[in-house]
Amino acid sequence: VRLEQVQYFDYLGVLIEGSGKQDKEIEKRIENTMKVYHSINKSFINKREISTKTKMNVYQAVYKPILTYGCETWILTRQNKSKIQATEMKYLRRVRGVTKMDRMRSEQIRKDLGVQSVLEFIEQRQLSWWGHLQRMNNSRQVKRIWEAKIQAKRRRGRPRETWDSAAEKxxxxxxxxxxxxxLIARDKKQWRKFVYK
Structure with a gap:
């Protein structure tokens, strides 16, 4: 069977790019999240009679999962992080009742609403997956692919960040x-404690 080589394809709701980058996938996540935002902004988020608690429940159950779906395998660039944070804060600022003009720091808004940053959540999910990979049997295909080293000439300039280097940081x-x-990852409970402390 001859397979067509494509630039990118959709697999289980995740956009896989031939280049190994995740820019298009992250853009798709942000686009889908913003569709949700615009569909509920006036009818839900902006309604004063709806409690902050209810709005934050929707944030945790709907908004954030759409934004971060498949984030365990992302390699985030500075630009990706900035776009993700902007999407996160769009909802949170509206719930808090402030705009960018109020110059309230994102950390303060999160603190007031009792929520962690999305980037921190993504890091936790990635470390959780890293621990799962460590415990995985060496015969598993996923583990073998993860540990495989690709032999290729490196391009000039700064090396591109890898998933492993991001995990190491x-x-x-x-x-x-x-x-x-x-060593910690061998014990699932201890690893969870380490990741989510």
């Missing part, structure tokens, strides 16, 4: 090396 930010984290 996240581990270092939590005070653990790759090897130290591997």
């Amino acid at each position: 996240a581990l270092e930010n939590r005070g653990k090396s790759w090897q130290e984290a591997k």
Whole structure:
């Protein structure tokens, strides 16, 4: 069977790019999330008679899951992060009743609404998946693909960030090396405690 080579394709709701980047997938996530925002902004988010708690329940149950679907495997660029944060804060500012003109910091808005940042949530999901990969049997196809090293000439310039290098940075930010984290990841409960502390 001859398979056609394509630039990108949709698999289980996730857009896979031939280049290995995730820009189009993240753009699609943001676009779908903004569709939800515009469909409920006037009829729901803007309604004063609807409690903040109810609005935040919808944020947690609908808005955030659409934005972050499949985020476990993302490699985020600075630009991706900025766009994701802008989409996150669009909803949260509206619920808090402020605009950009009020110059209220995003951290303060999240604190007032009792919610963590979406980027922090994404990092937790990625580390959770990293731990799952560590515990996975070496014969599993997913594990074998993850550990495979592709032999190719590296282009000039700064090396592109990989999923592993992003995970390593996240581990270092939590005070653990790759090897130290591997030991913790063996115990599912301990790993969960480490990731979600």
